[in-house]
Amino acid sequence: MSTDFSTTGRSANRLGANGLDTTGLGAAGLGATAPVRVPRPVPGTADPAAADGPAADVGRASDRGARIAAVAIALVWHLAIGLPAVLGAWSTLAAPTVVAAGWLAACAIGGYAAHRLLHGLPPPALPLAAALLAVDAAVFAAAGREQLFAAANWAWTGLAWFLVVVLWGRPIRWMIVLLAGHAAIALAALVGDGATAPADLTRYAMYVYGTSSLPVAVFTGAAVIATLARERAATATATLAVRAERDAAERAWADRRARLALVGGAAEQVLAELADGRADPGDPFVQRRCVLAATRLRRLIAESDDVPDPLLHELRAAADLAERNGLPIELIAIGTPPPLPVEVRRRLADPLAAALADATGWARLTVVAGPDEVAVSLVTPDGQGPGAADPPTTPADDDQVEHVHERDGEIRWTQTRWRRP
Amino acid sequence: MAQAMSGERPVGVSIVDDHPVVIDGVRAWLSTEPRLRVLATGDDPDLVLRAAPEADVILLDLRLRGRMVLDKLAELSADGRRVVVYSEHTDPATMLAALDAGATAFLAKHEGREHCVATVLAAASDRPYVPPALAGAMVGDPRPDRPALSDKEREALLLWFQSMSKASVARRMQISEHTVKQYVDRARIKYTRAGRPAATKAALLARAIEDGLIRPEEIGIYRSQASNDRPTP
Numbered sequence A: 001m002s003t004d005f006s007t008t009g010r011s012a013n014r015l016g017a018n019g020l021d022t023t024g025l026g027a028a029g030l031g032a033t034a035p036v037r038v039p040r041p042v043p044g045t046a047d048p049a050a051a052d053g054p055a056a057d058v059g060r061a062s063d064r065g066a067r068i069a070a071v072a073i074a075l076v077w078h079l080a081i082g083l084p085a086v087l088g089a090w091s092t093l094a095a096p097t098v099v100a101a102g103w104l105a106a107c108a109i110g111g112y113a114a115h116r117l118l119h120g121l122p123p124p125a126l127p128l129a130a131a132l133l134a135v136d137a138a139v140f141a142a143a144g145r146e147q148l149f150a151a152a153n154w155a156w157t158g159l160a161w162f163l164v165v166v167l168w169g170r171p172i173r174w175m176i177v178l179l180a181g182h183a184a185i186a187l188a189a190l191v192g193d194g195a196t197a198p199a200d201l202t203r204y205a206m207y208v209y210g211t212s213s214l215p216v217a218v219f220t221g222a223a224v225i226a227t228l229a230r231e232r233a234a235t236a237t238a239t240l241a242v243r244a245e246r247d248a249a250e251r252a253w254a255d256r257r258a259r260l261a262l263v264g265g266a267a268e269q270v271l272a273e274l275a276d277g278r279a280d281p282g283d284p285f286v287q288r289r290c291v292l293a294a295t296r297l298r299r300l301i302a303e304s305d306d307v308p309d310p311l312l313h314e315l316r317a318a319a320d321l322a323e324r325n326g327l328p329i330e331l332i333a334i335g336t337p338p339p340l341p342v343e344v345r346r347r348l349a350d351p352l353a354a355a356l357a358d359a360t361g362w363a364r365l366t367v368v369a370g371p372d373e374v375a376v377s378l379v380t381p382d383g384q385g386p387g388a389a390d391p392p393t394t395p396a397d398d399d400q401v402e403h404v405h406e407r408d409g410e411i412r413w414t415q416t417r418w419r420r421p
Numbered sequence B: 001m002a003q004a005m006s007g008e009r010p011v012g013v014s015i016v017d018d019h020p021v022v023i024d025g026v027r028a029w030l031s032t033e034p035r036l037r038v039l040a041t042g043d044d045p046d047l048v049l050r051a052a053p054e055a056d057v058i059l060l061d062l063r064l065r066g067r068m069v070l071d072k073l074a075e076l077s078a079d080g081r082r083v084v085v086y087s088e089h090t091d092p093a094t095m096l097a098a099l100d101a102g103a104t105a106f107l108a109k110h111e112g113r114e115h116c117v118a119t120v121l122a123a124a125s126d127r128p129y130v131p132p133a134l135a136g137a138m139v140g141d142p143r144p145d146r147p148a149l150s151d152k153e154r155e156a157l158l159l160w161f162q163s164m165s166k167a168s169v170a171r172r173m174q175i176s177e178h179t180v181k182q183y184v185d186r187a188r189i190k191y192t193r194a195g196r197p198a199a200t201k202a203a204l205l206a207r208a209i210e211d212g213l214i215r216p217e218e219i220g221i222y223r224s225q226a227s228n229d230r231p232t233p
Helices: A002-015 A023-033 A054-088 A096-118 A125-147 A155-166 A172-192 A198-276 A284-303 A310-324 A342-358 B020-031 B045-051 B070-078 B092-100 B109-124 B132-139 B151-163 B166-173 B177-193 B199-210 B220-227
Strands: A329-334 A363-369 A373-381 A401-407 A411-419 B011-016 B036-042 B057-061 B082-087 B105-108
Touching: A054 A096, A054 A155, A054 A198, A096 A125, A096 A155, A125 A155, A125 A172, A155 A172, A155 A198, A172 A198, A198 A284, A284 A310, A284 A342, A310 A329, A310 A342, A310 A363, A310 A373, A329 B132, A342 A363, A342 A373, A342 A401, A342 A411, A363 B132, A363 B151, A373 B151, A401 B166, A411 B151, B011 B020, B011 B045, B011 B109, B020 B036, B020 B109, B036 B045, B036 B109, B045 B057, B045 B070, B057 B070, B057 B109, B070 B082, B070 B092, B070 B199, B082 B092, B082 B109, B082 B199, B092 B105, B092 B132, B105 B109, B105 B132, B132 B151, B132 B177, B151 B166, B151 B177, B166 B177, B177 B199
Parallel strands: A329 A363, B011 B036, B011 B057, B057 B082, B082 B105
Antiparallel strands: A363 A373, A373 A411, A401 A411
8 A cells, every 4th residue: 555655646646747836736636645543453452342333233143143142041941940940849948938039130130230231231240150159059058968960959051151152252162161160069069968969070071061051062162153254244244435535636636737737737838948048047028938837836836735824824724825935915814714625726716826926015815604604805006007996807707715806006906806696 | 062163263182192102103194183182192091091081093003012901991991981992903703892892993003194194183172083993893792782884884895895986886886975974884883882981982882873874763773772861772
């Protein structure tokens, strides 16, 4: 991309090389396009909910389906498998009220976590996970030897799904650690209830494996899918950013070329005539054409500058040049011009710059700007010349910018005026 | 005070400035006009006032020894002193603040002899005089509570500010020079509504009505204040 850019910069200079010193213009053009900046994609962070940018958005969107599935599995399992089992085995449980209270607590924790998750907010993982493990321990203790491996001990199978919901979006190792905690609690219950026969331990191993593997798989799968989606989106964003930057560079180049063509019209011919010896540098008419071309060049350079008040900046550039040529000039600006399209600014400033090139003696350049109207005016003494008293003329009017020129033998008065349509 | 111009007596002027060279320059300008006489000069408004209490017009530099003296200006104006502010501070906000404080006129220091003499003479008879810089400040006034000017008044102010030639403005607007002056002066009179009350504003307004420049009902606030026996806002 940077290669592209310098190429366009070079070709702009090459374009202007036919007899014109355009280094200033080229540099100004380059300066104007350099600030074009397109936001770069942010690399995905560990916590997708906290990350920002389009890639994170895509990651979150694709993650949403998986969240809904995880929440549905956990709650449906809890309601459809856990609840009937607890109620059915009520009389055979060691402390049925504790098991039921645990069921309700898990329901509340899971519900809260699900609510946060479905609204795009990460649940407070560690407090909720700790609470779940406490519930886990209580339920195991309250289930009793008889129901230890039965469905009424709902924590065996149901808890892991709640952990999936609570730990959503966190690193997988958290999940492994907490499942290990869950297994340790179960083992402690086995020892406590005296179920340490080889058959019990085998069952225990089967249960741990069976109840953990599926939640881990879902948890891992969802994380992988979200990461892939984020990466794909990041790649797409980067590609778009590159394309946008290239488009901006191309447009800036086209603008520069158009401006060069404009300047070419002003300066090329007179320079060529001077070079060929067809024009005499001593001829006041030729001198005037040169001043006019220089004023125009200076203004066009100013036009591409990135300044808060472009119209005033452009007029100041023209005034600077006139002053450097020895013309005392007074520039008074009242009010702040609203943002104006470059075409309007050009139509406001060009007649003034041209009149300034003609000025002798002194000049008064004024700008009065309001939000809906901008009036620019140049008054200079009216020297000798044909038609010492022109009536007001309004050349090249259009609906937006009015241009009036007048001379009365004492002053020459050029005025341009823009009114908000 | 109003008969200052009617009799033979010349207009007495005091000059307050902290630069002797400026005082000398202004004195030289004013001396070209036989109707004007400089009575006292100095850099302290109170001392100058004590030296010549009968002065009709005070030319006051807005910045004395590094300080803006808008408060002093307001005090003098409230006492009915006709103060012509002249200053190198020609940003519109400062000019409008001076008018609000009761200055009879505002003159930019660069505006030269002709405007200076004309301003002082107009001020002595409580008549408005709007030099181009002040016209610019008025036409570009961005304040939401600015006086409502008519389109013609705005146009006259704008063109006068731009060209500094009433003849050119008249030709452009296709009206007489006299009418141009009327539009500009009417706009100035409307500014007597803004800011705090001052005896000088009352005098300007009264003279404008007397001269037929403006009708009392055109100054909305003026009428309501008049009913309370207070001549100006």
